[in-house]
Amino acid sequence: MSDRHPIPTEHAPVSRRGFLKVAGGGVAGSSLLTMLNARQAPAQIKGTTLRILTWSHFIPAYDVWFDKWSAQWGEQNGVKVKVDHIPHLEIPARMAAEFAAGAGHDIIFNGSTILARLYYKSLIDVTDVYDALGKKHGGWIPAARSPIEVEGRFYGIPLYYILLPMLWRKDLFDANNLKAPDTWELARVAARTLKSKGNPTGIAFSHCNDANLNWRSVMFSFGATETDPSGENPTIDSKEMREALAFAKALFDEGMTPEVFSWDDASDNRFLASGIAGWIHDAISAYRTTESTNPDVFKNTYVGMEPAGPGGKRVSVSAPNVFLTWKFSKNPQGAKEYLTALVDNDKEGMVASTGYNMPFLNDNAKKPMPVIGADPKLQVLQDFPKIVAFFGYPGPYTPQIQEVANLFVLPDIFTKVARGTSIDESLKWGVGEYRRIFAKHKRA
Amino acid sequence: MTASLPSGGPDATSARAAAVSVAVGTRSRGWFQSQSSRRLAFGYALLAPAGLYVLLLVGLPFLFSLYLAVSDANVGDQTAAFIGLANFQAAWEMETFWIALRNSVVFLVVAAIFKSVLGTSLAFLLLQNFRGKKLVRALVVIPFTLPVAVSVLSWKWMYDSQFSVINWALSRAGLIGGYGSESWPIWLGQPHLALFACIGVNVWRSFPFSAIVLLAGFTSVPLEVLDAARVDGCTFFQRFRHVVTPMIFPILIIGFLFDTVFTLSDLSVVYLLTAGGPGNATQILPVLAYQIGIQAGSLGRGAAIALTLVPLLFPALFLMLRNIKRRDW
Numbered sequence: 001m002s003d004r005h006p007i008p009t010e011h012a013p014v015s016r017r018g019f020l021k022v023a024g025g026g027v028a029g030s031s032l033l034t035m036l037n038a039r040q041a042p043a044q045i046k047g048t049t050l051r052i053l054t055w056s057h058f059i060p061a062y063d064v065w066f067d068k069w070s071a072q073w074g075e076q077n078g079v080k081v082k083v084d085h086i087p088h089l090e091i092p093a094r095m096a097a098e099f100a101a102g103a104g105h106d107i108i109f110n111g112s113t114i115l116a117r118l119y120y121k122s123l124i125d126v127t128d129v130y131d132a133l134g135k136k137h138g139g140w141i142p143a144a145r146s147p148i149e150v151e152g153r154f155y156g157i158p159l160y161y162i163l164l165p166m167l168w169r170k171d172l173f174d175a176n177n178l179k180a181p182d183t184w185e186l187a188r189v190a191a192r193t194l195k196s197k198g199n200p201t202g203i204a205f206s207h208c209n210d211a212n213l214n215w216r217s218v219m220f221s222f223g224a225t226e227t228d229p230s231g232e233n234p235t236i237d238s239k240e241m242r243e244a245l246a247f248a249k250a251l252f253d254e255g256m257t258p259e260v261f262s263w264d265d266a267s268d269n270r271f272l273a274s275g276i277a278g279w280i281h282d283a284i285s286a287y288r289t290t291e292s293t294n295p296d297v298f299k300n301t302y303v304g305m306e307p308a309g310p311g312g313k314r315v316s317v318s319a320p321n322v323f324l325t326w327k328f329s330k331n332p333q334g335a336k337e338y339l340t341a342l343v344d345n346d347k348e349g350m351v352a353s354t355g356y357n358m359p360f361l362n363d364n365a366k367k368p369m370p371v372i373g374a375d376p377k378l379q380v381l382q383d384f385p386k387i388v389a390f391f392g393y394p395g396p397y398t399p400q401i402q403e404v405a406n407l408f409v410l411p412d413i414f415t416k417v418a419r420g421t422s423i424d425e426s427l428k429w430g431v432g433e434y435r436r437i438f439a440k441h442k443r444a
Numbered sequence: 445m446t447a448s449l450p451s452g453g454p455d456a457t458s459a460r461a462a463a464v465s466v467a468v469g470t471r472s473r474g475w476f477q478s479q480s481s482r483r484l485a486f487g488y489a490l491l492a493p494a495g496l497y498v499l500l501l502v503g504l505p506f507l508f509s510l511y512l513a514v515s516d517a518n519v520g521d522q523t524a525a526f527i528g529l530a531n532f533q534a535a536w537e538m539e540t541f542w543i544a545l546r547n548s549v550v551f552l553v554v555a556a557i558f559k560s561v562l563g564t565s566l567a568f569l570l571l572q573n574f575r576g577k578k579l580v581r582a583l584v585v586i587p588f589t590l591p592v593a594v595s596v597l598s599w600k601w602m603y604d605s606q607f608s609v610i611n612w613a614l615s616r617a618g619l620i621g622g623y624g625s626e627s628w629p630i631w632l633g634q635p636h637l638a639l640f641a642c643i644g645v646n647v648w649r650s651f652p653f654s655a656i657v658l659l660a661g662f663t664s665v666p667l668e669v670l671d672a673a674r675v676d677g678c679t680f681f682q683r684f685r686h687v688v689t690p691m692i693f694p695i696l697i698i699g700f701l702f703d704t705v706f707t708l709s710d711l712s713v714v715y716l717l718t719a720g721g722p723g724n725a726t727q728i729l730p731v732l733a734y735q736i737g738i739q740a741g742s743l744g745r746g747a748a749i750a751l752t753l754v755p756l757l758f759p760a761l762f763l764m765l766r767n768i769k770r771r772d773w
Contacts, residue, residue: 118741259633261632261633262603262605262634263633406740407736408720429539
């Protein structure tokens with residue numbers, strides 16, 4: 001039978017399909033909410049298996065907690081949970097292989113490379129879970145939707161992001177009567193002063209993720225943007241971008257050494273831990289590692305707010321970490337329930353990560369936050385959720401931006417300028433690369 | 445049926461009849477039942493596993509990458525449409541592609557020169573008789589047999605801008621200044637130095653392979669031939685140039701082909717050391733293809749970039765293999 005001709009009524013017409021949609025949605029929604037309240041999975045996932053592929057976290061203690069928590073959740077819900085850890089740089093290749101094979105893990109982690117928009121046709125739409133979690137935990141921070149939203153639907157669950165704040169040596173700043181690096185200009189003055197005393201600064205100009213993150217923080221704080229809000233058009237060719245490039249050139253000439261051209265993501269950690277760096281702009285793993293490797297440096301290292309640009313704007317470009325579920329997963333229900341429980345227990349994860357993981361949910365971001373709220377030097381990190389942005393800002397994190405990031409186009413523009421190519425010429429090259437990549441994706 | 449003698453054997457008449465009938469039968473069943481055809485079939489049956497192996501592990505992936513290169517395939521989509529040479533055109537429009545192509549050629553040529561010199565020297569060294577020769581032979585293959593990730597990460601440490609053991613040794617020897625001085629090399633940060641640092645690791649990993657190939661060739665040259673040349677007054681280099689090299693030429697060419705393919709397809713060294721940076725100074729085609737094809741998900745463009753060298757390599761391979769064949773005849 002066809003339902004093309006709904007029975008006319010005197011009141012609002014309700015078709016059978018419409019009725020089923022509303023009723024089905026209501027039943028599914030209320031079941032999910034009931035399940036969330038009960039903190040217990042329904043019986044149908046008992047006896048199933050759930051395979052999870054995630055990265056090897058920079059804080060090993062987090063992996064220990066993650067594995068233990070996953071096993072416990074599995075025991076409580078009768079699900080056999082298997083967690084595999086691999087280096088985050090290998091995840092895109094593994095994802096491509098699993099997609100081609102149509103088999104693999106049920107849940108897959110994305111870190112430095114976010115592929116939700118690229119694979120969304122093959123990922124489970126988890127809008128119901130995303131909405132339910134948001135409702136339960138006071139909503140998501142504005143940046144949360146950028147990496148996982150496609151046409152108003154959500155294809156992944158954001159778990160945490162990683163901040164790159166200022167890490168500066170208070171003893172060196174005090175000894176040279178320098179003000180805390182609250183603005184990029186103050187950071188530059190400090191770099192110039194401290195370099196002459198043997199304590200230069202450093203931001204990677206190389207092909208590494210830190211370079212992608214840090215130089216975007218600088219340019220966005222200077223008022224430049226990467227794409228328009230739709231994410232369809234690059235917008236880097238601007239006066240503000242030119243100012244940011246001029247600033248980077250001055251910062252390099254006055255405050256850095258050429259070793260920044262060779263750095264990887266861990267080089268600035270070592271730079272700080274060695275006692276050489278006057279300040280760096282990096283994740284707090286750098287701060288944490290000095291705790292054991294160089295206690296004197298640790299004692300004098302302070303964590304600062306994202307420096308403001310000339311107009312007072314602060315934008316902290318962070319690395320989002322999300323979990324995706326394949327459509328070919330044999331246990332989609334188990335995956336949804338696992339992710340729901342994982343986000344519900346995010347505060348435990350924040351503790352296990354020693355403050356490294358930052359929450360996407362407003363309730364978890366309320367002060368005092370676990371670990372960082374109790375540490376006077378880290379408390380400032382609680383102010384970051386308001387200024388967090390991701391690649392593509394103010395537009396979303398699209399596949400074309402992912403390609404721009406994979407090819408390190410933005411750090412290369414900054415590198416060209418630092419090496420002496422004129423700002424106009426460097427920007428012209430960069431704009432050309434952006435346009436070519438965007439045009440290619442548009443045609444596709 | 446043939447009649448049997450009391451002793452059990454066929455009589456002469458029936459045996460002749462049987463022989464005739466066999467001959468007639470063979471003709472009637474045609475060439476496919478002949479001994480030569482059976483031998484041929486047996487030969488092909490023996491070759492089949494190797495042929496199948498090449499077809500499945502080389503031929504099919506190659507054809508698949510050709511298909512990807514002319515399609516708009518991306519990692520997130522099961523379907524792909526034919527788009528002709530658009531992926532190649534897109535690659536050629538990239539400035540980075542031309543930098544990667546140039547670097548790949550420089551990488552190949554420079555690495556080949558160093559591997560030839562070092563490989564030949566090592567092979568000659570290993571030909572000599574000395575104590576512990578077996579141990580040395582085992583040790584020299586270590587770079588080649590170590591997992592690439594382990595060895596490259598060790599080199600990354602040795603090239604570290606701050607804690608480089610190479611710089612430390614040079615500094616202690618008084619050849620360069622201390623950390624932070626102008627003369628302190630930033631191995632992976634200075635464009636030309638970074639490319640040569642990557643080439644250095646590739647050479648370090650692969651020259652033992654060159655040496656082993658050459659060693660196999662050298663040991664196959666009969667000593668009498670070398671002795672005859674020596675008696676005729678040939679110097680070491682004359683013997684090498686006019687006696688050894690022509691005799692081991694096919695081995696040299698095969699070794700060279702292997703090495704060319706290994707070098708051009710070496711993604712790991714550059715990817716792990718510099719990811720193509722700084723500023724694309726060490727960008728090579730395999731890394732670019734990986735970044736675009738796998739990390740950014742554009743399989744078609746990645747495949748097109750990876751296949752770029754095929755038209756250049758094919759004629760070279762053809763000429764080299766033809767040369768070997770001619771020498772065989």
